[in-house]
Amino acid sequence: MEETKLSMYQLYKEMLNDYLQHKSEHVLYSAQQLSKEMLEKDMSPEEMVSLHISVFKEMVEDLPEEVVDSFELLLEVMIGYGLAHREFMSLRDRQRQLDSELNVAAQMQESLLPHEEINLKTLDFGVISVPSGKMSGDYYHYIQDENGNMGVAVADVIGKGVPAAMCMSMIKYAMDSLPEQRLQPAALLESLNRVVERNIADDMFITMVYGSYDPKKHNFYYASAGHEPGFFYNADTDTFEELETKGLVLGITPKVHYEEFSLSLEPGDFVVLLSDGVTEGRTEGEFIERDDITKLIRKYKHLPAQDIVNQVFRELEKMQDFHLRDDFTLLILRRNV
């Protein structure tokens, strides 16, 4: 430390000497580079001022007393700047630590999502979920049983960040504990609603859409708890219809009855479930309309479901300059044969 101070002293002295003689931009440039090095070595502003005056005193004989005194005043003022600087450094360290903790939490959250491959001849399935920050307030779920039935869900916690993410884990475990209702969307939402109502703060709400697919009848059953309405794509007419979505948000009152709807899927028909992060994106102040979403989906509908959702996300992300305002989840379930 003392050694580096000594070499700093020498370096600074030469620099100052040089500058006083030539007043060149070149020396100023070196000074700018030096300041970076000094910051790296934790040289505080007050030490810098002190270095300056001691070098100056040595270089210029009979420096007027006023000049020396004035630097004393400057030094005193610089103490505050030095403290602010050190506080900044410690806050930055803390921020880094928080960041890495958040990364671990985000990984844990990611591990709550299903990862199994869906291999069904009858169905083509794709889902993408991207948090706007590190943690997501969106959740999706899918499950298939030995008979080829499939359950899918998209949920959205009103709220963001860590609290929303913690809520998500509750939803996941609650759903895992209701295996017998996997294929009964309305009943499942009713059970979930009771769990959520008992367990989360009054100012937190969760919207959710749950659907199940019966591969023998080719029916899709679904129910919604105040969730962003999805779409049904009719391949025959090449049109999108909105899914019906009555139903109260989860967690408001303990006893809620959810209505169950059903759709009959022909080959090529598909169902789109999404979170409001998909539709509430904005480009240059303008909302992305639901129409824009269906246009995008149509543009890629010749691709496998997973590629459709990936492509739609890519385009929407670009339209928003790669800045997501809200967590984004998009899920497609298509009947193949």
Place this chain on the structure above:
Amino acid sequence: MQVQTHVDIHSEWGIVAARQAGRKLAREIGFGSVDQARITTAISELARNIYLYANKGQIYIEEVVNSGKRGIKIVAKDQGPGIKDIRKVMEDGYTTSGGLGAGLPGVKRLMDEFTIDSELNNGTTITSVKWLR
């Protein structure tokens, strides 16, 4: 011989007097001008807290020696309301001045040793030492 001074704090004059006494002793002990300014700033912050939150109290300043090392010890003592949540006030960014480095965390940074004893309704004693390198 070790010197001890104490200054009563009950006005801003007291704060200035404490600074003055601290700077003088720091210089005598052999601290350089940067450390002198740091020590004085620490005294200032402690004295100002006494003045603002406890109305009155004392600042004790003395030279300390430990295994050949010399240092300066500052004790700020008052019988004021005490500090409720010490952990909180030691957090960066907590001070009423809104996290510009000053306040008690600043004092801790400026000095080498720092301890707070505070009892609610019974006063606060803050002890802080800086060693000569």
